[in-house]
Amino acid sequence: MRNEIHPQYGPVVFRDRAANHAFLTRSTLAARPTGRTVVWEDGETYPVVDVEISNVSHPFYTGTARVLDTAGRVERFERRYGKQG
Template identity: 80%
Template sequence: MKPGIHPAYGPVVFRDRAADHAFLTRSTAASRTEKTIEWEDGNTYPVVDVEISSVSHPFYTGTARVLDTAGRVERFERRYGRREQG
């Protein structure tokens, strides 16, 4: 690898604001506000706040809604008629 062109890769704490959950991992993502947090191991790490993670995402929590696409098509056809086949 060429020196000086790659972003810094190191430990970062990602904090999910919606679920009040944090996890430590390695990343090239940098905190925009230079926030830090003292982690359970006693070390201080930069923090990146995220809106959604696997802890709060509807797909992973089982609260996702299934869209009824067939019902939407039928409702559209009732409202505007079927398209002519040509």
């Protein structure tokens, strides 16, 4: 690999404010100078990235995902506008 072309890769805390959940992982987002940091459970200070959705708040992972009733929509459309053919 060539030197000095790859971004810095380091520990970052991703925080889901909607679910009040945070997790520590490694990412290249640590290189961005946002100035926001958080003191983690181990007493170290890490850069923090706020996310809107994580595995804790996503409907697919929480089991609250809704299935669209496409058959009901088609039937309603046919009743409203008449079946063609």
